[in-house]
Amino acid sequence: xxxxxxxxxxxxxxxxxxxxxxxxxxxxxxxxxxxxxxxxxxxxxxxxxxxxxxxxxxxxxxxxxxxxxxxxxxxxxxxxxxxxxxxxxxxxxxxxxxxxxxxxxxxxxxxxxxxxxxx
Amino acid sequence: xxxxxxxxxxxxxxxxxxxxxxxxxxxxxxxxxxxxxxxxxxxxxxxxxxxxxxxxxxxxxxxxxxxxxxxxxxxxxxxxxxxxxxxxxxxxxxxxxxxxxxxxxxxxxxxxxxxxxxxxxxxxxxxxxxxxxxxxxxxxxxxxxxxxxxxxxxxxxxxxxxxxxxxxxxxxxxxxxxxxxxxxxxxxxxxxxxxxxxxxxxxxxxxxxxxxxxxx
Numbered sequence: 001x002x003x004x005x006x007x008x009x010x011x012x013x014x015x016x017x018x019x020x021x022x023x024x025x026x027x028x029x030x031x032x033x034x035x036x037x038x039x040x041x042x043x044x045x046x047x048x049x050x051x052x053x054x055x056x057x058x059x060x061x062x063x064x065x066x067x068x069x070x071x072x073x074x075x076x077x078x079x080x081x082x083x084x085x086x087x088x089x090x091x092x093x094x095x096x097x098x099x100x101x102x103x104x105x106x107x108x109x110x111x112x113x114x115x116x117x118x119x
Numbered sequence: 120x121x122x123x124x125x126x127x128x129x130x131x132x133x134x135x136x137x138x139x140x141x142x143x144x145x146x147x148x149x150x151x152x153x154x155x156x157x158x159x160x161x162x163x164x165x166x167x168x169x170x171x172x173x174x175x176x177x178x179x180x181x182x183x184x185x186x187x188x189x190x191x192x193x194x195x196x197x198x199x200x201x202x203x204x205x206x207x208x209x210x211x212x213x214x215x216x217x218x219x220x221x222x223x224x225x226x227x228x229x230x231x232x233x234x235x236x237x238x239x240x241x242x243x244x245x246x247x248x249x250x251x252x253x254x255x256x257x258x259x260x261x262x263x264x265x266x267x268x269x270x271x272x273x274x275x276x277x278x279x280x281x282x283x284x285x286x287x288x289x290x291x292x293x294x295x296x297x298x299x300x301x302x303x304x305x306x307x308x309x310x311x312x313x314x315x316x317x318x319x320x321x322x323x324x325x326x327x328x329x330x331x332x333x334x335x
Binding site for chain 2: 039040043046047050051053054055057058060061062063064065066067068069070071072076
């Protein structure tokens with residue numbers, strides 16, 4: 001659990017991240033720097049399920065992330081990470097590509113087991 | 120309806136696009152044949168659900184994008200229950216696609232999608248009063264409805280006015296009075312006409328009216 005908290009802290013420190021939430025795929029909250037986590041937990045679970053259905057239907061191999069683009073530019077991202085789901089709120093004025101690169105880099109390390117030894 | 124999504128397909132990196140409605144299913148698609156219509160329909164329905172869920176959390180939701188290893192799926196709601204989605208290479212130009220979605224959305228709101236499905240045929244038009252709520256129906260649409268009601272008179276005779284008003288009232292309760300829903304109204308009228316020959320005759324009569332309306 002300490003690793004999960006560390007992971008959330010590290011994600012939260014990335015430039016362009018306004019806040020984040022990490023849950024297990026059953027909705028159990030593991031870490032949070034956002035309010036209204038219960039709503040986001042539900043959104044994360046449904047989003048992950050539907051994106052996986054689309055992936056299987058079309059024949060894609062892997063979902064990197066899902067983005068809910070908003071008028072206020074505080075876009076919400078969902079990263080499926082094995083049995084976990086990471087939700088991120090983007091800051092309005094940031095380099096989105098750079099932020100996503102850094103998040104994805106960290107997510108990849110967790111996915112491959114690298115983060116456990118680094119956190 | 121197909122011509123506007125064809126404009127999306129010319130954007131570098133866009134593989135194809137589709138419009139899907141929650142009740143009517145796939146309304147238009149221009150994907151390569153490898154993408155089967157049934158699968159696209161399932162994708163569309165999943166995207167509609169995803170959009171609905173997103174809307175519950177974010178009032179100002181604009182687009183969805185699902186980033187897979189091989190492709191990116193981008194979706195935009197055109198109206199409640201209808202969305203357009205595109206499948207793109209990961210290297211696609213997102214700004215250009217977003218701008219094209221904006222243009223397409225505007226066209227959709229103006230009702231410029233129905234023209235490709237309506238056959239052409241010149242015919243006379245008669246006018247009669249259409250008693251619909253002015254607050255609900257724009258002036259230009261009221262003019263069209265008057266002409267459609269007159270055309271129905273040529274097919275159904277004296278009962279046409281009563282039938283048209285009844286159908287119109289029902290149509291207004293089912294959704295906004297927008298030209299994009301005109302085919303639903305016509306379908307409802309057809310159900311009242313019943314006889315296939317008369318249905319075809321009515322279609323012939325109103326086709327030039329619809330075309331004229333669309334041309335503005």
